[in-house]
Amino acid sequence: MRIDVHSHLVYLPYLEYLAGRSSLPRGVLRGGTYFVSCTGGYQHASPLVHADVDTKLKDMEDMGIGMSVLSHGMPGPELLGGQEADDWASRINDHLAEVIQSHPGKFEAWATLGWGSAERTIAEIDRCVNQLGFKGVYLFSNINQKTLDSKEFWPVYQHIESLDIPMDMHPTAPINMNGINHRPLVPGMAFMFDTTLATVRMVMSGLFQEYPNLKLIVPHTGGFVPFIRGRVGRMIDAWTSPDDWADLSDSSQVSFDKIYVDTVAHSPAALDYCLKMFGADRLLYGTDHPFAHFDEYNVMVDGLDCSDADRELINNGNAKRLLGLA
Secondary structure (H helix, E strand, O other), X not given: OEEEEEXXXXXXXXXXXXXXXXXXXXXXXXXXEEEEEOHHHOEEEEEHHHHOHHHHHHHHHHHOEEEEEEEOOOOOHHHOOHHHHHHHHHHHHHHHHHHHHHOOOOEEEEEOXXXXXXXXXXXXXXXXXXXXXXXXXXXXXXXXOEOOOOHHHHHHHHHXXXXXXXXXXXXXXXXXXOOOOOOOHHHHHHHHHHHHHHHHHHHHOOHHHHOOOOOEEEHHHHOOHHHHHHHHHHHHHOOOOOOOOOOOOOOHHHHHOOOEEEOOOOOHHHHHHHHHHHOHHHEEOOOOEOOOOHHHHHHHHHOOOOOHHHHHHHHHHHHHHHHOOO
């Protein structure tokens, strides 16, 4: 059985709400797809089929996926800011809980967060974990153009660590869009830049040193992290941090070693490299369903040069352990 930790299901009432706004984020429905203009100059496309549970269940059956861990994905409610963001996060989570309840054993979910205030965000995490039974939280690669290492977010990370639940990162409207003026450059490159920047800054800031039991999944095989961690790590270790960041007491590689990555690789060679870099116990099966090429990852995982036991870890064992699944 495969457990897909990277699977999206959008909430149509939220997209409909964005289509009625006059300021960013602002959406429009054209030809069966919602196009949402976000901060930073990015426009995200959400076809109506991305809200179709029956289509997801059929694709899961075709691919041998026994369970999908659902996330709402982009555009997230945190783009709204304030109480509005927190309110919509709660509505999205209620919708995900209804889907889980309607299809027993098929779905779990990542908690969507609004980040309107630390207090509401922490309260929503508690509600999702303790009342709705969610297994972790969804973390966009920036919070409405603020980097994830910003000190205002640390109380939330502290609370997440205390609950012993994982965080699942995903790209959002990138912080940097300079020169990224054609669509293939955004999902093809800028998303990975943004998750990589977020992860490296979290390491540099000492976040994983302050909260050593935080568990973070970085999507798309870790973005560029597996390929640059040696180079940037040497520079971090030789660097004197600013006053508001603590110097790392261990090599930055200790923090890099803590992260998990999923199998959304788009290249068998990249997936094989991540297996060698992180080991089978840090690699989780994911498809990025329902976005394009979601059906390629079974072939890539099946083609990895690893033992059957390691492949079982990747397909479901690591997800069961990390998310506390029976």
